[in-house]
Amino acid sequence: MKTLIVIREKDYGWLSPFFPGVNPLVMPVCNKPFIEFLIDFSILAGSSAIRIISDGPLNEVERYCEDGSRWGVDVSYASILGNDSIETVIEKNRKYCADQRLLIISGYLFIRYENRQELRHCFAMASGGTLAENERGSIVLAGTPEITGQLPAATPFSLVEFDSIDNYFRLSAEILKEYPSPYVLPGYCNEPDCHIGRNVVIGKGAEIRKPVIIGNNVQIMKGAVVGPSAVVGSNVIIDRESTVSRSILLDNTYIGEQLEVVDRIAAGNILVDPRSGVSIAMEDPHLLSSLPGSAHIGSGLFRYLFHAIVALLLILLLSLPYLMLVPLLKIQGKWKTGSFTFHDIRQGKNLRFVMPSIADEGGIGSLAKALSLDRFPMLFRALAGTIAVIGSFPVEVSHRLEAGYAATGYRPAVFSYAEAEDWPVNAEDSAIVEQFYAAHGSPVRDMVLTIKAFLNRIHSKVQ
Amino acid sequence: MDFRIDMSNGQPVGIASLDGRLDAENCGDLQTFCQSWLKETSRLVFDCTGLDFLDSSGLGTIVSCLRKSLEQDGDLKLAALSPQVSMVFELTKARKLFSIFPDADNAVRSYASGDKA
Numbered sequence: 001m002k003t004l005i006v007i008r009e010k011d012y013g014w015l016s017p018f019f020p021g022v023n024p025l026v027m028p029v030c031n032k033p034f035i036e037f038l039i040d041f042s043i044l045a046g047s048s049a050i051r052i053i054s055d056g057p058l059n060e061v062e063r064y065c066e067d068g069s070r071w072g073v074d075v076s077y078a079s080i081l082g083n084d085s086i087e088t089v090i091e092k093n094r095k096y097c098a099d100q101r102l103l104i105i106s107g108y109l110f111i112r113y114e115n116r117q118e119l120r121h122c123f124a125m126a127s128g129g130t131l132a133e134n135e136r137g138s139i140v141l142a143g144t145p146e147i148t149g150q151l152p153a154a155t156p157f158s159l160v161e162f163d164s165i166d167n168y169f170r171l172s173a174e175i176l177k178e179y180p181s182p183y184v185l186p187g188y189c190n191e192p193d194c195h196i197g198r199n200v201v202i203g204k205g206a207e208i209r210k211p212v213i214i215g216n217n218v219q220i221m222k223g224a225v226v227g228p229s230a231v232v233g234s235n236v237i238i239d240r241e242s243t244v245s246r247s248i249l250l251d252n253t254y255i256g257e258q259l260e261v262v263d264r265i266a267a268g269n270i271l272v273d274p275r276s277g278v279s280i281a282m283e284d285p286h287l288l289s290s291l292p293g294s295a296h297i298g299s300g301l302f303r304y305l306f307h308a309i310v311a312l313l314l315i316l317l318l319s320l321p322y323l324m325l326v327p328l329l330k331i332q333g334k335w336k337t338g339s340f341t342f343h344d345i346r347q348g349k350n351l352r353f354v355m356p357s358i359a360d361e362g363g364i365g366s367l368a369k370a371l372s373l374d375r376f377p378m379l380f381r382a383l384a385g386t387i388a389v390i391g392s393f394p395v396e397v398s399h400r401l402e403a404g405y406a407a408t409g410y411r412p413a414v415f416s417y418a419e420a421e422d423w424p425v426n427a428e429d430s431a432i433v434e435q436f437y438a439a440h441g442s443p444v445r446d447m448v449l450t451i452k453a454f455l456n457r458i459h460s461k462v463q
Numbered sequence: 464m465d466f467r468i469d470m471s472n473g474q475p476v477g478i479a480s481l482d483g484r485l486d487a488e489n490c491g492d493l494q495t496f497c498q499s500w501l502k503e504t505s506r507l508v509f510d511c512t513g514l515d516f517l518d519s520s521g522l523g524t525i526v527s528c529l530r531k532s533l534e535q536d537g538d539l540k541l542a543a544l545s546p547q548v549s550m551v552f553e554l555t556k557a558r559k560l561f562s563i564f565p566d567a568d569n570a571v572r573s574y575a576s577g578d579k580a
Contacts, residue, residue: 258555258556259554259555259556260553260554260555260556261554262553264550264554271550271554273546273550276546278546278547278550280547280550280551282518282551283486283516283518284518284519284520286519287518287519287551287554287555288554
């Protein structure tokens, strides 16, 4: 059997105003992209090939689903005009539709089912026709039954109302509560009602209350309470002593300190009351804001180029002092080197390099340290793009894990944001500054902070 | 920011109308005005009918006004919060600090009856 999933822009028009940056086809429902629920259903119904058809943009869907090999099916894509009827869609895809039974899912539908095994059996025996429909769409089967037998009295699936932000909110809560869930939800789950993704850091005294689903790269800070009924997406920070319950936090969201998010949907800096449909775009980054989608420095070519240029300028500036002072320090025994392993986010692996330290008692040592010559070799790493010029000071891998650093916002660099702000450089305090700038950094701001960090080191030695 | 004294309860209640945005740029003005209002009465009502936007600076100023009025044995009550502004109060848990009424008349009357919203 083959499946056509036909979704028009008008089908999901209700969702777009709330989350303008999110393609509704990959809108997460319990941290799983919407389209994947339809793909799962098609596979459980017995499809080996699925074509996703829309008059809207499909780029993000293609990026996520690719060729379908991860599900063991062929996924392909096609475009249509907004006013094309289902007959026209089939005609336009007649080659694809020709040789096998065809399941047509038309509309932005959420399909509820309880027993996965029953679906394949039911579809194999069902004769053609409309199997389910509502105002928003339908499920139609074309072709002759594959096997004969007694069909169940009722179809083992139904269409759920999925046409308002309130429905979306309720549906997520219902899916979360179901155990065992008929749907495959992302994350590690070794007990009922609790799904936890990769790289989730839970601070001291933080509480996780079931049911809950948490995505990847999430940092839950000290004293925060998450759940019950919380859906937390990926790349999220929930800052100290904040509460998130009966709510959905979409990907890339920062929740500030001591806040209470209850019965809300937060997406970046947008906060939505799903019951009334009222939404507000927060302008205050300390309350609610967007996090960059990816923490690695290569995420933007512009940002990488900027960091490389700054690194090159610093190399040119410091080359002469380095060549003059370091041999003297070596003779005096004040230049020491140690081996150091840190996690390279860009390559996703641990890297080992030699890092110098300067014993700064005495004139030359102090001068060398003021000029940040101990950071000079690291500038070449920044030039190569392995680390940033400014970000988090690279922490030894073992310490990083112990200190809960393996979280969103950790971006190893030559200089740290904490140094730029003249913040006490200890793990927990500097992490606050680093996380803030990781969330709100920009190339221009990075340039200013790099200069500040460099000058602060000179200033601290002059004093 | 308009300010008037209401004497309908036999005791002076100051009603200030907040309009537009209350953020880091103009919260200092509210702080200054509030000090002068508190010289006239420590029972205040902020009518937020026209308040479209509030950030943490603005919220901090309103909390500061509440604190000053409480120090003078008065109170600061809020009226007619828009859904958006109300969400900021809920998000920051500041809602628990204030008596909030659907409109300014109810807020003024509550001073006579001693009602809490």
